[in-house]
Amino acid sequence: MEKEKLFEMAGEVYRNVPAYINLARDRNIDITSLTEFGQLPIMEKKYMIDHETGNIAPEMIREYMTGNLISKRTSGSTGQYLEILWSDADYKRSMIELWLRRGQYYDIYPKDKMLYFYTYNDGNTEYEYYKNTIGINKRLLLEECIEETIEVIKNVKAVWALFQPSVAALLCAYIKKHYEKSPISFKYVEFSGEVLTETVRETAMQVFGCKVADQYGANEVGSIAYECPYGNKHIMRSNVFIEIVDDAGTVLANSEDLKTAEGNIVITSKTNRTMPFYRYNLGDKVKIKNNSCCCGCGGKIIEVVTGRWNDYAVFEDGYKIHSYIFVEIFDFINKITDGTVKQFYIVQKSYRQFDVMLYVDDEIDGEYIERLFLTKLENEHLKTSEFIFRYTDQLFEVCNDKKYMYFKNQTSKEW
Numbered sequence: 001m002e003k004e005k006l007f008e009m010a011g012e013v014y015r016n017v018p019a020y021i022n023l024a025r026d027r028n029i030d031i032t033s034l035t036e037f038g039q040l041p042i043m044e045k046k047y048m049i050d051h052e053t054g055n056i057a058p059e060m061i062r063e064y065m066t067g068n069l070i071s072k073r074t075s076g077s078t079g080q081y082l083e084i085l086w087s088d089a090d091y092k093r094s095m096i097e098l099w100l101r102r103g104q105y106y107d108i109y110p111k112d113k114m115l116y117f118y119t120y121n122d123g124n125t126e127y128e129y130y131k132n133t134i135g136i137n138k139r140l141l142l143e144e145c146i147e148e149t150i151e152v153i154k155n156v157k158a159v160w161a162l163f164q165p166s167v168a169a170l171l172c173a174y175i176k177k178h179y180e181k182s183p184i185s186f187k188y189v190e191f192s193g194e195v196l197t198e199t200v201r202e203t204a205m206q207v208f209g210c211k212v213a214d215q216y217g218a219n220e221v222g223s224i225a226y227e228c229p230y231g232n233k234h235i236m237r238s239n240v241f242i243e244i245v246d247d248a249g250t251v252l253a254n255s256e257d258l259k260t261a262e263g264n265i266v267i268t269s270k271t272n273r274t275m276p277f278y279r280y281n282l283g284d285k286v287k288i289k290n291n292s293c294c295c296g297c298g299g300k301i302i303e304v305v306t307g308r309w310n311d312y313a314v315f316e317d318g319y320k321i322h323s324y325i326f327v328e329i330f331d332f333i334n335k336i337t338d339g340t341v342k343q344f345y346i347v348q349k350s351y352r353q354f355d356v357m358l359y360v361d362d363e364i365d366g367e368y369i370e371r372l373f374l375t376k377l378e379n380e381h382l383k384t385s386e387f388i389f390r391y392t393d394q395l396f397e398v399c400n401d402k403k404y405m406y407f408k409n410q411t412s413k414e415w
């Protein structure tokens with residue numbers, strides 16, 4: 001039933017949305033001759049990035065032109081940039097199941113004050129306020145301002161926080177080193193955006209004195225899976241349809257059948273009608289298995305085998321800085337150059353030497369990007385380091401295990 005309905009909706013998308021019309025044409029597929037969902041082509045992220053402007057439903061173009069859509073472009077946490085558009089109504093719909101479960105499991109509701117950190121940088125913004133949420137620029141986690149930021153967090157008295165694991169790790173490490181008793185506590189902390197390790201999970205529970213849950217999501221589709229109190233991440237069935245495929249594209253299992261499988265996750269959004277994602281290869285490797293959990297949730301269980309994972313840049317004197325600083329810089333560059341950087345990858349070769357791999361729009365002058373990048377390096381350790389820029393003419397694979405999506409530290413020092 002599920003797949004039939006999605007197949008019908010996909011037909012509409014393949015008739016109307018340029019990116020999908022082109023995909024069928026490029027693959028030589030006559031969509032009208034297909035009889036089931038699994039025969040539709042798989043959309044690779046690279047193809048989507050190359051056809052970004054063609055992936056808007058025609059009836060939403062007017063909304064786009066009048067600035068009435070939500071744009072999620074600014075997140076560069078995977079090292080690849082794609083502007084994601086949502087209508088307000090669809091975005092809210094994509095969040096319903098997540099909110100129901102937050103309430104059911106952790107007693108957290110939309111009215112509760114929430115704190116988060118953001119990488120988005122428009123120059124000087126340090127905080128952003130929207131309804132009962134407060135966002136803090138990740139720049140304020142730098143060693144020289146973290147003490148003040150902790151004071152701000154303390155005064156905000158947020159009920160819960162949404163953290164990337166690397167942010168929580170940084171905050172917790174600082175608090176453990178400088179305080180006997182943590183000045184910050186939350187009722188609940190939710191993790192997303194990167195792989196959550198057991199160490200970070202336990203440290204956060206201990207330092208913030210809270211319950212924690214891991215959420216697996218992507219800007220393209222919103223929330224994909226959410227952890228219940230028994231430690232299982234259940235698929236958000238009302239928001240996504242998931243297929244697990246092998247490298248040849250053969251389907252091994254989906255979110256509605258009774259199979260267990262490990263492979264590439266291919267996602268179909270059930271809620272984003274502005275920018276449709278049908279059979280979209282997200283680029284993560286996951287395992288899905290049958291629901292044997294006693295929490296009462298119906299969704300199959302998902303485990304992320306490889307996902308986004310970050311790292312620190314380290315220096316000879318022991319100073320370290322989280323690699324999110326580079327995301328912030330490229331977010332800034334993309335903001336003022338209208339999204340010309342499609343992918344970046346930085347390798348720290350030695351304490352003072354970095355390689356920067358870039359895939360940028362043809363029209364933009366690389367030297368201009370380099371100049372912007374170097375001007376934004378406000379940190380003394382980075383400012384006095386050498387950066388070597390290399391360019392590619394297409395999206396690139398970063399490494400086999402896909403552990404580090406935008407940064408890799410190759411210095412010998414272990415952190």
Ligand SMILES: [Zn+2]
Binds near residue numbers: 231
């Ligand atoms: Zn469960």
